[in-house]
Amino acid sequence: MSRRISFVEVGPRDGLQNEKTLVSTADKLELVRLGLDAGARRIEVASFVNPKRVPQMADAEAVCAGLPSVDSVSYIGLVLNGKGAERAIATGRLHELGAVCVSTDGFAIANQGQTSDESLDVAKAIVGMARDAGLKGQATIGAAFGCPFEGEVSEDRVVAMAASLAEADPIEVALADTIGVADPAHVSRLVRRVIEAIAPLPVRVHFHNTRGTGIANVWAAVEAGASVVDAALGGLGGCPFAPGAAGNVSSEDVVYMLHRAGVETGMDLSKLIAANHWLAGVMNRKLPGMVAQAPAFPKIVQEN
Numbered sequence: 001m002s003r004r005i006s007f008v009e010v011g012p013r014d015g016l017q018n019e020k021t022l023v024s025t026a027d028k029l030e031l032v033r034l035g036l037d038a039g040a041r042r043i044e045v046a047s048f049v050n051p052k053r054v055p056q057m058a059d060a061e062a063v064c065a066g067l068p069s070v071d072s073v074s075y076i077g078l079v080l081n082g083k084g085a086e087r088a089i090a091t092g093r094l095h096e097l098g099a100v101c102v103s104t105d106g107f108a109i110a111n112q113g114q115t116s117d118e119s120l121d122v123a124k125a126i127v128g129m130a131r132d133a134g135l136k137g138q139a140t141i142g143a144a145f146g147c148p149f150e151g152e153v154s155e156d157r158v159v160a161m162a163a164s165l166a167e168a169d170p171i172e173v174a175l176a177d178t179i180g181v182a183d184p185a186h187v188s189r190l191v192r193r194v195i196e197a198i199a200p201l202p203v204r205v206h207f208h209n210t211r212g213t214g215i216a217n218v219w220a221a222v223e224a225g226a227s228v229v230d231a232a233l234g235g236l237g238g239c240p241f242a243p244g245a246a247g248n249v250s251s252e253d254v255v256y257m258l259h260r261a262g263v264e265t266g267m268d269l270s271k272l273i274a275a276n277h278w279l280a281g282v283m284n285r286k287l288p289g290m291v292a293q294a295p296a297f298p299k300i301v302q303e304n
Helices: 011-015 025-037 060-065 082-091 105-112 116-132 155-166 184-198 214-224 251-260 269-283
Strands: 006-009 042-048 074-079 096-102 136-142 173-177 203-207 228-231
Touching: 006 251, 011 025, 011 042, 011 074, 025 042, 025 060, 025 269, 042 060, 042 082, 060 074, 060 082, 074 082, 082 096, 082 116, 096 105, 096 116, 105 116, 105 136, 116 136, 116 155, 136 155, 136 203, 155 173, 155 184, 173 184, 173 214, 184 203, 184 214, 203 214, 214 228, 214 251, 228 251, 251 269
Parallel strands: 006 042, 006 228, 042 074, 074 096, 096 136, 136 173, 173 203, 203 228
Antiparallel strands: none
16 A cells, blocks of 8 residues: 555546536636646546537637646546547647546447447557657546446456556556445455556546445555545536436545545645635535535644
8 A cells, every 4th residue: 555646636527527507718727726736736627528418528628728837747638539639639738648448338338439349449549649649648447346327347347458458558547436336345356456457557546426435435445556546626526428427536535534544645635625615616506525514623723
């Protein structure tokens, strides 16, 4: 178990993509700025997908054009096919392409119009496109812990997909609990198996809190050796093509838990909480994350 993880803020993309109220480009850029100010050095800023299917991401190029230039920051664009990868590369503002493959045919077809095997081939090709363009390529296995259409997913299938992705030489392979069905025992077991299959490549994890197990699953993954963790400010998020999918694990909740347990993230919790309150104003509602709703702990005692 590492005492320090790499933190990836996915709020500007995965946090917002399922929101019905369109968020302005300016507010998306402010969300990125607040993430940077809180310490995030990897931020998923947009997805390059069909705007008719995901209207919230229609301004992906405009968001990229407005990104602040900051040293040692890696901006990530999510892409599902070659056309999306070409759009992302053309912005000239991204450092990573995030490819996605899916463990089952049912969800792969709903999410990206491909079979599971086809999505795997495309993800590997996108990693290659990123490398050819001088960018980093990473890959995520969606519905790695369960599928909204087919139910249970074979661990052997996920491990085999991870091993195949590793052949394309991405910077990491991620396991995504797209619909929030994982439990800590399952997470621990699968993360360990994937680490063994793809070492020395890092394993990243991406959890949704649909059934309240997200934060426990983050801990199980880190304890099992995952070294990169995704989270979204305020716990927003969901997938337009996965029925019942709810928010990501909250950035503030993840950082609070890991810091209390002695695992460093490089993030400033107080700034994340302030950013949560700002975003709640933009969304005009209280956000799902718990830490920002609770009193600060431990209390700071001021001396006279």
